[in-house]
Amino acid sequence: MTTKFFDRLSNDLTQLLEDPTDYNVTIEIGEAPNNQIFKVHSYILQSRSPYFKNKFNETPFNDDHIKVLTMPNSNISIGMFNVIIKYIYGGTISLEKLENSTIFDLVIASNELELDELVEYLQTYLVNNHASWLGLKFTQIYRTSYQVKNLEIIRDFYNDIIAKYPNTIFESENFHSLPEDALISILKHDDLQLEEGKIWEYLIKWGKVKNSALPTNFDKWTSDNFLTLKETLKGCLPHIRYFSFSNEDVVEKLFPYQQILEPKLFHDINSKIIIPNKQIASIVLPPRNILKLPIRNTRIPLLSSLITSEHELEISSWIDKKETPYIENNPYEFQLLVRGSRDGFDVKTIYNICDKVANTVIILKVEGTGEILGGYNPLEWENNNLLKKTQDSLIFSLKTANQKNSILSRVVRNFDCAIYNYPKNSDLSFDVALCLIGNLKTEKRCYCMVSASYLKPIRSDKFISKFSRFSIVSKEASFSVEECEVFKILPN
Structure with missing residues (x-):
């Protein structure tokens, strides 16, 4: 049987941070005169953070046998680094007195320093304890979750909201600036609470905005215009449930854009309308699980x-x-x-x-x-x-x-x-x-x-x-x- 004395170990290492005997690295956070120098130990930091391991390998010792590391271009503030360095040494963190925005900034900073355990913990903390704040910051943080890697927990939280309350994003003024990978992630949801014809309309609008040179008069579109739109939407098109369209939507919404679909797919769509039991070669994705939510549920439940x-x-x-x-x-x-x-x-x-x-x-x-x-x-x-x-x-x-x-x-x-x-x-x-x-x-x-x-x-x-x-x-x-x-x- 192995006994683990983690509390004492954490306390002793934290004391070493406060009284940095035999330190061999200094890290400068911020710019003078408002900067702060942290005296730390390379073995501890490089064992806890791949980021610091790489940095220390790149940084030679000076004449005093100290490695001097500056982070002037980082978005990590002195306050944030204080929280992070205590986590690195002692494995402890206290969030009670921190603003939600600061905690999210800590997520980004921890990700920059490749502290995967802390990145996961902070995301889970925000989702479990401050979902309402995340709801208020929906557009800003959702976009960031696709711009910064390793934010899957927050990203999945938002995608679940979007699936249940799609108007939060599809009717947003920022919808057209949504990254392609974010849109694809939404389209993959089996429980996205929108009829397929409506999803198609939003997708077409998104694609048109990405190509502002396309003619505003649809009657003047050329084959090249359709080819441009098809190229823009090529990552999204495979995730549309074409065989869930109503017959009316096929005629009114799909037919005008048949040139962006593969000919075989469009033929199979029409065949299914005429002969529902006909065997086809195209992949048939399952229909979405529409729950018939009442209109009141078009918003995020708690937006306090x-x-x-x-x-x-x-x-x-x-x-x-x-x-x-x-x-x-x-x-x-x-x-x-x-x-x-x-x-x-x-x-x-x-x-x-x-x-x-x-x-x-x-x-x-x-x-x-x-x-x-x-x-x-x-x-x-x-x-x-x-x-x-x-x-x-x-x-x-x-x-x-x-x-x-x-x-x-x-x-x-x-x-x-x-x-x-x-x-x-x-x-x-x-x-x-x-x-x-x-x-x-x-x-x-x-x-x-x-x-x-x-x-x-x-x-x-x-x-x-x-x-x-x-x-x-x-x-x-x-x-x-x-x-x-x-x-x-x-x-x-």
Whole structure:
């Protein structure tokens, strides 16, 4: 039996980095006067990184028996290199205090230094913990995933989203700049949720944009024009499911472009229309597995700029009244209905968009404090003034960089007053425990009070008003929001 003392080994090597006895390499990161010199040991770095092994072989010792390595053209910052060098020496990394954008930059830097283990870990971390942020950065990072090798985990994450929600890319203004290998990867998906005729239309448009000299008037196309388009699409054409086209699409969409298809293939397509059971020589790819997703699913399920996947799991566990939070396999999908910066911040806007919609979660980022507050309403919001009774609503304050733990407060009494549904007064509230009034961004009329209905306050004492709904709310207790979002909670 072999016993492994990795913790002590990691600590000892990290100490060697902090007190670099007998170092024989210096690495300069950045440019003077804002540069930093790292004193390191060649044997450790070259055993951990093929990149450094090659660099050290190319770099001679100076008169002091030190190899001097500079990285002036690298995109690796001093902060990033600090994280990476600690990983190289001690095999440890801490990401909790890092911005998502910094973590992604670390992926690129680690890839440059050929640290495959770290590249895989960081990608997995982002996909599992910050899928919503990846969704917001869709176009930028998706393109990068094809420009930089070894980003398969992030690339597959995006391709799975595209397969389920194809409009995220096909209707994007950046679709025509999509690299060919990215487009081919999408076309290979058996579960791409688009009819084949529509896929063909997008493919033709993509090919035309790649050849701006092609005539805009299709009637003026020559054989050379079709040959140019065929050459551009040659890598994509084998992945189209030609025998899944409707007869109407064959006539209206394929027939005009028959010159870019092999004659035998086009003959077989027509033969299948006339004699469906006829044996043909062309390869017949299986039809795509179209799930008949409702229209609401044309967007990425969670595109929040306020909450993470971890928050999403926590809220879902509260809705299901679980003692411990879900850590994976969320039973719910969070469908974005309202975003203040997109749809407007007035409470009446929420009522208009969410009229007759039940099972919603409202998320707010408080101006000035960065708090993330919210509430869950299992009942329908309605464009009628009324109190609504429920025993299942809840409000909360989520864990953030400035708040160590989330706070949950369920409705526990006075259930008849659990929900204030008052659109005419621009009032949307959970009793007095969380009150949203007017324009959430400009009016600063929102507040939290001690409530007879909800178990406990979700803000600290200095931000809580202790009087009734009809009392004057203190300046400290009133707040506006930086952003607000409303999600419909759907079974996954």
